[in-house]
Amino acid sequence: MGRLSGLFAPSSIAVVGATDREGSVGRAIIENLDADYDGDVVAVNPYRGSVLGHTCYDDLEEAPYVDLAVVVVPPDAAIETVRSAGEVGIKNVVVITAGFGETGSEGATREQELQAVAEEYDLNVVGPNSLGIMSTPVGMNATFGPDNALDGSISFMSQSGAFVTAVLDWAIQQDIGFKDVVSLGNKAVLDETDFVEAWGEDDDTDVIVGYLEGIDRGREFIETAREANDDTPMVLVKSGRTEAGAQAASSHTGTMAGAEAAYEAGLEQAGVLRVDTVQELFDAARALSGLPELPKDDVAVVTNAGGPGVMATDAVGDSSLNLASFSDATLESFDELLPDEATGYNPVDVIGDADVARFRGALDIALNDDGVGAAIVLAAPTAVLSYEELADAVGELQAEYGKPVVGAFMGGESAERGAAALREHGIPNYFDPARAVDSLEALSRYREISERTYPEHETFEDVDRERAREILGRVEERSDNRLGVEAMDLLDAYGIPTPDGEVVDSPAEAESVAADIEGDVVMKIVSPDILHKSDIGGVRVGVEQADVRDAYEDLVARAHNYQPDADVLGVQVQAMVDLDDATETIIGANRDPQFGPLLLFGLGGIFVEVLEDTSLRVGPISEPEARTMVDEIKAAPLLRGARGREPADVDAVVEALQRLSQLVWEFPAILELDVNPLVAGPDGANAIDVRLTVDPDQLADEPRTDAPSTTDHSTPSPDQ
Template sequence: MSIRNLDSLFDPASIAVFGASARPFSVGATVWRNLRCGGFKGRLLAVNPKHQELDGQAVFARAADLPLVPELALICTPPASVAGLISELGALGTRAAIVLSAGLSPEQNAAMLAAAKPHLLRILGPNCIGLLAPHIGLNASFAHTDALAGELAFVSQSGALLTAMLDWARSRAIGFSHIVSLGEHADVDFGDMLDFLASDFRTRAILLYIESVESPRKFMSAARAAARNKPVIVVKAGRSRQGQRAAASHTGALAGSDLVYEAAIARAGMLRVNTLQQLFLAAETLSRFQSNRSEELTILTNGGGAGVMAADAASHAGVKLADLSEQMLKRLDEVLPANWSRGNPVDIIGDAPVERYVQAMRLLADDPRTGAVLLIHAPTAIVPSAEIATALAAQAASGPPRLLSCWLGEGAVEEARRIFQHAGIAGFASPEEAVRAFSMLQIYRRNQAQLMQAPPAEQMSAQQPADVDAARALVAQALAQGRALLTEPEAKALLSAYRIPVVATRAVGPNPAQAASAADQLGYPVALKIVSAEITHKSDVGGVTLDLDNAADVRGAAQAMLARLAQTQPGARIDGFSVQKMERRNQAHELIVGASIDSVFGPVILFGQGGTAAEVVADRAVALPPLNTVLARSLVQRTRVARLLGGYRHTPAADQESLHRLLITVAQMLADIPELAELDINPLLLDAQGLIALDARVRLSAAKPGGISNFAIRPYPAHLIETVTWQGRRLTLRPIKPEDEGQHLDFLAHLDPEDVRLRVFYSRRSIERSELARLTQIDYERETAIVAVVSGGDGVEQTLGVVRATADPDNHDAEFGLIVRSDQKGHGLGELLLRKLMRTLRERSTQRLLATVLAENKAMLKLGLKLGFIVGPPSREGVRELQCPLQDPSTGEILRATVATA
């Protein structure tokens, strides 16, 4: 739904408990006790027709008897009563409810949501444990223990896991900003929680326990927005699958749901971990060490064994230990004993005094080539660990984060741990845990890079455009004939329509003589394959023969194939043969590229090592469309076969650019052809000369499971591109693209400081790379940025102006900003852009457009009045509010929301 009224859920002024009770061990009694003992400062009300008093407090029989309208209701009553209570509370003005009741039937669930909808009343649950907001003393749950206040938010689909987390965290003095049990998440779900917590000032990192996602596009949009603001770490249950569904392609069998979840989590810039312990491990690392960009690690220790354990862990995790330069070794020789390790790990020997730690750490910290430094200390009787910690903490505070720590032991190092923790230095219980944490940080940075990279401009214009009409006609013909599977020649024709190179192929009837004639036309050697809509994997049943050198061999192979299939597949209808030219590419790699429909995230793309053993080798990765060059490259790099594609020994590097283009093309096919349910290109040969598809399988579905509408990530809205005439020039108005980063930087360089001040209320001399990427890599689900571009005589585009708007998660209000290049002002370009934005947002059903404008920005105020905006009076801060309804108010309520300026 949205974040509407979630403030009433998490920061209510008053709470009523329906079903409050004194009966021991009941939900109503536990919830009432937790509320009263949690320290909540607001008004607490008990509702139960069976009681008149509870803990010395009056109990009310029904909602209508309450002396005030509760902002939040906790419902612990039987399932049949829930919908009626929600309706009554909504009418009174209550805006949020936690339904702890379990056992609601689907019909009761639907009735509950229908009762809440007219009043915009938000529901957490049903069948949930509740929520805790320790900073305000709110324990609206029947958990067995309270939570400490802190900066981590934990949202879980599992109530049992939530209580286990509470117990585990409290024993380790870990605090939370919010703990939320979603239960059956009939209303408030992960997307809502991510949107709410992303802007919550008390939350430093968001931890999620996910079992399932029901609204993938909403989830992905919220996750990508939240992950830009703070670390989001996910435990996803259900990694293994006991069996694969029957599928018509390798891709359908390989693209299991866990692989897709992995891809979705990475695409959103989040980090996936496997256990609760790793969840906290990642939160500790990302919150205290996230700004460190080191790719290598140096281990500093007073114990050789601990250093070896850390080195082994690094090797297992793929973490590279830094090579110490000769200069560094000489400098360390000057401050360390003669018997030090003279390598990485740096073993400074067990008798090390404080000064030896400080000197060694200073040398390592002064050389950026040493990367991050992991201190592993075992307590000794020579010097108290706390003295070492005090000295090193002061040293670490003088520079950027470089230090990770592992204080081995318990009581003897307890004070040292506390000193480091107070200094903000990430600490871990064991060498293996510390190395694992550093490895997580590397994975997290790679995931974040997918949000921050600027893909180069696609060089697709030189490639002949796809014949989409021909592809759609081919698909329509097969479906009209009642066929879900395309024949191999049809599948290759589909690829050819998208300009994907395919091996020369002829289709003939089930006649050996016709097969030989087709082979003569193609030239030898050839491959012969059976064509049957009832046989999916031809090689498994002897339906493929390779390297046939003459017509007699082809006839003999065809006759033998027909006889063999008559024995092994007596019920299968044989439609004919496929004869194809054999490709001789001795140094080519056999790959697989495919597409299928995931039950949660919709269309997905697969890449990996191909051939008949694709499932056995299991070297594959999946990605969510849409793709660009950077994302296609990332997909390839997540496989083992990628290391071979770069070349080795006498094998030259493969043409990976053609592979990236193919992956982007497959993503486009999924957008263009919603009937495309499964696609296999296997084997796909790739070498230095390019690629060619040897075989292809395609399964269709009249239900149209593909297409843009089913993408989990809204693709580039190309339909918004339009060309207009402006000042005698052809001007293109289009949504901004990630590829515009360099062009947008040039645009910003053409802005006068005063124009920038009027737009963002202060002058800027530079822009951070991360912010520039944020301006060009937008989420088209909730953001709009329209640029006005012209092409120069050299064909290079220039940006002349941009208007952008960010909608709230409800899509009720969008706040906009507009700026035109300083040398192009006064010619109506701003009006052109703003009108385009207004048309676009109307089509997306946005209710209202807002802006905050400096009172001295007369030009913007004048334009607003011209286009029908209501201009508010000047405020004390010297700004004026602009607002314009985009929809007919009679068709729906127009709400005001606070939205950050894009």
């Protein structure tokens, strides 16, 4: 586990603020450690001689050296305690104390002081405002929760301490075990990315699960999770989906929640299985930690109950899985095994009088079929069926064939006994057949994630960064921070094609520019105060050369009539782009506080806000990622030549997306950027309009060229 090994496997722990006072946090932590912890427990409290049989020391300087300090003292004293830990060489600290960033500006200042101390001494600090941490291999329960975790291979992190206590209480009832448990608290120093990295390297962690309200280092999280996913699947509940939920998260932990769209894109790119409920979280975790890998998505259902069998069939149909089609040899075997009233087609109904032998024989035949990747054993209780014996048969056959099998033993007390027997074989049981299907779908999703490749991001070297910086710098001369079509040269600087044209500030200049353009022209008013030019008649299409002067004057007049105080910079004169065989798309970017640039592609023009047919990725993006963005919108068939249309040059669109991705990555000063429309035709793509918002305070920085590293996590197939 690298640098966090001392956090989870300390040989000794000091509790600073230990006390024997009933109902206190300091007492609860001492009692929890005394219950099972293998190492030494040191009590620190200058106002006590001893606590629950432990000699008390005045401070960490006087106490024996420990690997981990748990801090339960008032906020100001907590900072000094962390400093003392650093001075005596203790590298791992858990700050239980609240009263930091979650409480307002004074607490936020205090949290910054804590961060500075941790940085000065290079400390691993969990919290503040944390319930604490657990690690079952060493029996460590350094929390003030009421229960210790059961032993297991799931490592669990939560941004809510209350969620930890609730989950642990529920998990004991469900017989779900954990390896490590962390209450993240305010994440002043260590955050979710640090624990993903540690658990991804930990041979004893089979699955990472978590409840998060926000992700602090979005891009680093993506890269770290991708590496962890090679061997360790990750399942998360991310709260704050709704606007109200995001506000609640912020007030609860001081987390600045990013846009939900960014989390959706970022978690998908990270290879995280995102779920909505605690039940889904641990249904997936149990399947991923206990079952064999799913070789293929074709599922057999073996049942003694026709109605629930239909329910399971419907659930498979609603999922990404398939109901397996049996071979002729398999069907013949079922004919030989089953009575005439039974059916050997999938779902296999062994009928209500089936005993364990018939159930076992049917499951054996199904798993022996090469077309079957997994099985669900769905049973209703009968007088002739022992759930415990059936569970043992299911476990033995799963071990023999190496294919995942899940149980849906329905019922009450008898089902509980059967579920307990299944757990002995690492097999989960679900009362609801749909949950059994969902658990297998989690295996399928993880297989797809683990087989992904992440190609290197291409950096285009034919870009003009100095020219781009000069164009962005024009906002420093303005009263606002927006640029429009007058910044079309910014796209040129990064190789995104634009039609010939210029922004002019007189009728004579308009005529001169138009004369150099073959054919009719498009003319648009240029004003940072008028965002939707079409709404006021600020765009003229198909203007003949002879009408350019009059069109210029008309556009300027319309702008002043619409908004007398508008800052009118002039008129853009632009070559016409043939739209007859083209599709209007949009490419854009928005800077998310956690993940950075969020790239968008979709159907553009006037339809983008109406149809909302878009795809999103956290940038920078590679060529395959850009191509997937283009392919996954609903209107993609339009680009491929639907209804006899000539196909668009999709390669040109993909390259434009990549170049835009590089632009917004290299210039963090760009807060928002829309190219709408990007006209995609048979002979290429052209950016017709642009609008962007710039942060002038970041323009002094050099363009960044440190694109995040990417790693191939598997060998590409020959056609990739």
